[in-house]
Amino acid sequence: MVQLQPKCLTDTWVKAAWEDFLRLVEDPAYVKAKGYYFDGQMRVETVGTGPDHAADNGIIHVGITLFCALKGIPIKGLINCSYRKTGVREAQPDISYYVGDRTPLAPQGSSIVNLDQVPPPDLAIEIADSSINDDLGKKRLLYEEMRVAEYWVVDVENTQILAFQIVENGSVRIARSQVLAGLEISLLCEVLQMGQQMDDSQVVSWLMTHFQKV
Structure with missing residues (x-):
């Protein structure tokens, strides 16, 4: 024991x-x-959780929500939700999303999500401050086994996002989200950098203008 x-x-x-x-x-x-x-x-x-971790968590969540609202993409976002397959695995991503026609499958209630009864989310995101090596290593293997469609690691220190599409027997780096059609990962990296110099309302205003043009 x-x-x-x-x-x-x-x-x-x-x-x-x-x-x-x-x-x-x-x-x-x-x-x-x-x-x-x-x-x-x-x-x-x-x-x-330090302020940089908390700020990046907030701006990524807002950015994704705004993009989907303007593009008409249904989503259900969950913060720090635990997903459990009893006796096998458990994960608690900082942010997770059910997207499109899978949005109604998002769990409800106050208990830990039972993956024997509810499918995994489409997108799982870890905000990595001091845990970057683990988020890119063992946790990445965990999310591959969990069979989310995409897994993102937000590197707080370097203000970048490492995004992966989960494929058969592993995962591959992507530059554009496959589950949030049309969303460039580099754009969100730029937003993280802007957030170091601008307040949230300025960042959201910039994002809204940009999203409405594309």
Whole structure:
């Protein structure tokens, strides 16, 4: 049995049985932590969210929502939603979306999403501050196994987005979203850079003008 010592478990993958993972994430002391389980290992992220991480999270969510609203693309966005296939895997992306005709399939309620009953989202996004290597590594494998259609990693430090389309037996880099038709990843990277110099209303105003032209 895994010894539940926070110092040993925080922000690293630890070999663990599924029952040990559940015991930890259901502990009130970890109520604000993010939990991941994959390939017989668990990762619990308890590091506080800094302002850069929070700002990028907000602007990406707003940018996607605005794009879809102006282009008539139905979406349902979920912040920090946990997706679980009991005994096998669990993930808690910073942002996730159900898109188009799959929007009505988005889960509701207060419990963790059961992937045996609900399909995975079309797009999962991790905002990577100190976790960039893991987001591009083991978590990427986790989302491939979860079979989301796309997986994005927002690199906070370098203000860039690494976007992947999940394909058979892996994933490939993409420059344009396939699930959000017409959305260039480079545009959102530019928005992240603008957000360092401009307030949110200025960024959204610029985005609205740009989206209405294309």
